[in-house]
Amino acid sequence: MKIVLIILLLAVLLSMAAGYYIFNSVFLYNDQRKGDKESALDPSSIDSETDLMRPTAARYYAFRAPYIDEFEKLDLRELTIRSFDNLTLYGYLLEGNPKEVVICVHGYKSSMEEDFADRIEIYRKRGSTVLLLNDRAHGKSEGKYLGFSENDRRDVARWVDLINQMYEDPKIYLHGISMGGATVIHCSDMGLKNVCGIIDDCGFDSIVNISKYLIKDMYHLPYFPFGDLAWFWSVIITGVSFNTSMGEDCVRRSGLPILFIHGKEDHFVPCDMSVRMYEACSGPKELHLIEGCGHAAAYMMAREEYADAVNRLMDGKFQ
Numbered sequence: 001m002k003i004v005l006i007i008l009l010l011a012v013l014l015s016m017a018a019g020y021y022i023f024n025s026v027f028l029y030n031d032q033r034k035g036d037k038e039s040a041l042d043p044s045s046i047d048s049e050t051d052l053m054r055p056t057a058a059r060y061y062a063f064r065a066p067y068i069d070e071f072e073k074l075d076l077r078e079l080t081i082r083s084f085d086n087l088t089l090y091g092y093l094l095e096g097n098p099k100e101v102v103i104c105v106h107g108y109k110s111s112m113e114e115d116f117a118d119r120i121e122i123y124r125k126r127g128s129t130v131l132l133l134n135d136r137a138h139g140k141s142e143g144k145y146l147g148f149s150e151n152d153r154r155d156v157a158r159w160v161d162l163i164n165q166m167y168e169d170p171k172i173y174l175h176g177i178s179m180g181g182a183t184v185i186h187c188s189d190m191g192l193k194n195v196c197g198i199i200d201d202c203g204f205d206s207i208v209n210i211s212k213y214l215i216k217d218m219y220h221l222p223y224f225p226f227g228d229l230a231w232f233w234s235v236i237i238t239g240v241s242f243n244t245s246m247g248e249d250c251v252r253r254s255g256l257p258i259l260f261i262h263g264k265e266d267h268f269v270p271c272d273m274s275v276r277m278y279e280a281c282s283g284p285k286e287l288h289l290i291e292g293c294g295h296a297a298a299y300m301m302a303r304e305e306y307a308d309a310v311n312r313l314m315d316g317k318f319q
Helices: 002-027 057-071 112-116 120-126 150-166 179-187 207-218 223-238 247-254 272-280 303-314
Strands: 077-082 088-094 097-105 128-133 171-177 195-201 258-263 285-290
Touching (some): 002 207, 057 112, 077 150, 088 120, 088 150, 097 112, 097 179, 112 128, 112 171, 150 171, 171 179, 171 303, 179 195, 179 247, 207 223, 247 272, 285 303
Parallel strands (some): 097 128, 097 171, 171 195, 195 258, 258 285
């Protein structure tokens, strides 16, 4: 009996350690690096069977490189806010029409340059004011752990408050990519003042569902008990529960116009998450599924379709 108890105790401790490892590898991030992050990529892994950005990763890196060069020349004004948990967070403002403001939220372990250097041309052509965020633990923003859309949505709410303080009665739009897409979806039912529409580019629906998918795909482990234990550590360390914000419920309660864009060949965030949220959405909506497109590459693969959909949403032409 004693041996059995020891074996059980060891099994529990090993499972707890594995859950902590998964939590830490996903949530722990302190990106204070400078320079070109793409230079650190292993060329042999790009578009391989293990590359979550496949099958359009190499093309997308090449496509956005000149945009990033141009982005770095923009005259951006640095802004800061204090988060609900007392972190200093940074955003960068491209000033244009004060009546039309777009808040851009980048993806998981990415940056505003990598995710929006190309897409920002839509808003520059419109003359919009654009606020590009550094999520917590990214760039200059403080924080040790990612918000993974849950704490990030609370941060976005504070940025919306700042924009409403800076400008008189602006129309505000939220544009998010990947984890940023989940963030803006999870903002959709928060009743944020003057937010008039949302663009969700390949965002996941909930932390619990994307965790179930990635734990199986990346770690080749069953969700129980490892995902549940990662959830446990997340609540203990960051206060983030995996099921607080469920995308389908958020868009069902929202009523805001929402544009869903997703690559059909996305191996990071399954496109059926966008399909389910689109079907649940109660407000004006459009769904654009892009053929042959991997994660976050929709603008490269369908530039005119993407830009046209964004412009129609902002012009109030969604049905």
